[in-house]
Amino acid sequence: MSLLKTIVQQLPYAHPFLFVDELTHVDEQGCKGFYTFKKDEYFYQGHFENHPVTPGVILTECMAQIGLVCLGIYLVGSDKLKVKGSVAHLKSTDVSQSGPAPSRTVSKAENEGQTAFVFSESNVLFEKAVYPGEKVKVISTKKYWRLGKLKCRVEMYNEAGERVCSGELSGIITKS
Amino acid sequence: MTRSEIEAQLKTIIKPYVQNEEAFENLSPETDMLQDLQINSAHLVDIILDMEEHFDIEIDDETAEKMLTVGEAITATENLLDKKD
DSSP: OOHHHHHHHHOOOOTTSOOOSEEEEEETTEEEEEEEOOTTOGGGGTTTTTSOOOOHHHHHHHHHIIIIIIHHHHHHHHHHHHHHOOGGGGGSSOOOOOSSOOTTOOOSOOSTTOEEEEEEEEEEEEOSOOOTTOEEEEEEEEEEEETTEEEEEEEEEOTTSOEEEEEEEEEEEEEO | OOHHHHHHHHHHHHGGGOSOHHHHHTOOTTOBTTTTSOOOHHHHHHHHHHHHHHHTOOOOHHHHHHOOBHHHHHHHHHHHHHHHO
16 A cells, blocks of 8 residues: 555544545655545534534644644654664554644553644634635645654645645654 | 843733733742743744744744743743854
């Protein structure tokens, strides 16, 4: 399996809260991925009544899952490669987690050797609405990866190539 | 640079991240950045990076992880500045 697919497979999310269809690029400096907001996503039932628009928090979550967590899985994996010199570690038991949790909460890390990803900060500007059925592209550029903290500049574009939102997102990656 | 000069500059660096203003007013070397100033642990990393840039020093991870109080941060900066000269 390709590295890109392996990373997506390691994401700890599942329906209805997985907002990554495909990762198309990743390197030490950043990554790029896609998601199509399905017409029957659960939140369209209430946001808004009779006028479905993708909520900003969901756009932010999509940017975090692609831009922070996918890149974080890659960076943690490549750190391990540097240290241990084995490809196997990228497919190990890493479990990542993101979400509006307090920064020092570590969950899903009960077992030794697991990795927990905690969403710590977001500062996002919303420029365009995203409607049901739209496919978005997320591009993340690493600002720094230091002391377990990953900070990125993340941008989301629609199929017309217009930027729909952008901002800076950070997360903490802890290893147990 | 003297310790008090370092302290004054460090205060400017940490101020934007402080969530307990009262503890910040009464700052001492024993002040704990997480417990007393209630700085978010994710922001400690930003403080380390800001210090590196401001003082033109390199703080290795091991030193960074030990900088929990204001006094420890000043001492670490002092040592690194000494090495530079």
